[in-house]
Amino acid sequence: METQKSFEPKDKGSLYLVPTPIGNLEDMTFRAIRLLKEVDLIAAEDTRNTQKLLNHFDITTPQISYHDHNVKERTEQLIQKLVDGQTIAQVSDAGMPSISDPGVELVKAAIEAGISVIPLPGANAALTALIASGLAPQPFYFYGFLPRKKNDLKQALNDLNKREETLIFYESPHRLKQVIGEMRAIFGYDRQVVLAREVTKRFEEFIRGNLEEISEWTLSEQVRGEFVIIVEGNAHVVEEGNPEWEKWSVKEHVEHLMEEKNVSSKEAIKEVAISRDLPKREIYSAYHQLDEH
Template sequence: MQTQKSYEKTETGMLYLVPTPIGNLEDMTFRAIRMLKEADLIAAEDTRNTQKLLNHFEIQTSQISFHEHNSNERTPKLIERMIAGETIAQVSDAGMPSISDPGVDLVKAAIEAGIAVVPLPGANAALPALIASGISPQPFYFHGFLPRKKKDLHTELETLNKRQETIIFYESPHRLKALLEQIEKVMGPDRKIVLARELTKRYEEFIRGTVSEVSEWAQAEQIRGEFCVILEGNAHPILDQEIAEWQNWSVKEHVEKLMESDGLNSKQAIKEVSILREQPKRDIYSEYHEI
């Protein structure tokens, strides 16, 4: 067990986790600017990118590169410097350190060494996209980037399809269409989804609709910019133990049983069955009415 009082004076230095703007420099906080000025060293994901930020705010603190390819080598050295009394500010290229960015290994090592780790609030893509999506903001599940390989992506989406919370993804422009195709295949066409593109930047855009509508939009567009994807949770997740209950029923039997047990009319029951079976409502309607 460990207790940290962030602002008590200690013999060691401290690690500050400093968020940086994701596109709009006005989102840099006064406190973040002050901490970058007061730190003895800035550990930056890309020193060239961070230097532009430092120049804009007239910050002269020295930098050292710290990213996923050199974190094993750099982490012990940074810990030594903080044990010796130096204060280090860690930044990623944009947004919160450690969230789909380098930083978590340094945080763990600092905690193990008894060094105070102090997070600053600030810019990130996930929460602004969530609160402007129009989809229920809580509870939510942040997933970040999905697997690149198609088979792994499909498997991961099948697992996520059991979650009732709103789900947040990050996605790059060249993979967005494939992601939407897989979401429609695994989770169905009617789930609500929002694409938040280029948040805080000049071309910020929100695309809201069902999975099928947004997928159709993506196929017709030349996709540019980084995306935060907000996906409605599954209101009726199929748990493994529940599958056997209805998998041998016909669609007509399934609809009728829901009408009887839940007091639904046929339209409502057809909608519920389409969600449970992950099939379009029109197909369930046709089979129920034997069209």
């Protein structure tokens, strides 16, 4: 067991986790500016990017790079500086350190070395988008970036489809169309979703609708900017075990969806094909053959 009293005098330095704006420089806090001026060193994900922020606020504190490619080497160096009594502020390019950026390794090492880790509140894209989404703000489940490989992406979404909480993701513009398409196939076309684009920036935009509508939007628009995707939780989570439809025939399964969701046979056939992991043409053929007899 370990207890940290953040502001008691100590013979070691402190590690400050300082959030930076996610698009609007006015979102920098007075405390964050003061601490960046007072610390001995700033560990930055990209020193060139952070230098623009420092210049804007007349901060002259020296920087050192700390990113995915030098984590092991830099962590050891920074911990030694902290043990020697220096104070260090860690920043990412935008938002909170450690969330989807480097930082967690340094935090763990600092805690193990008995160094106080002091977080500052500040800009965060996920929560900023969530409170304006119109979807249930709690409980929520923050996932971040989904897997890049198609099979891993499908598996992750299938697992997430068992959750009742509002889901929050980060996504880049070039992958948005694929991710929304997979969500539509796995979550169902009527699940509510909000795309929060370029949050806090000049071209901030919220696109709200169900997954069918949002999927069509991604196909018709030139997708630009960074996105937070917020998806309504699954209000009809099936308990672990065999799904109810396993005891149904294809015809019964299709007709059940048509009645329950008030959709056409075409839409129901699509969903049955996804649920049963079978080609749509096979479900179509089975449904209509039965219908003919």
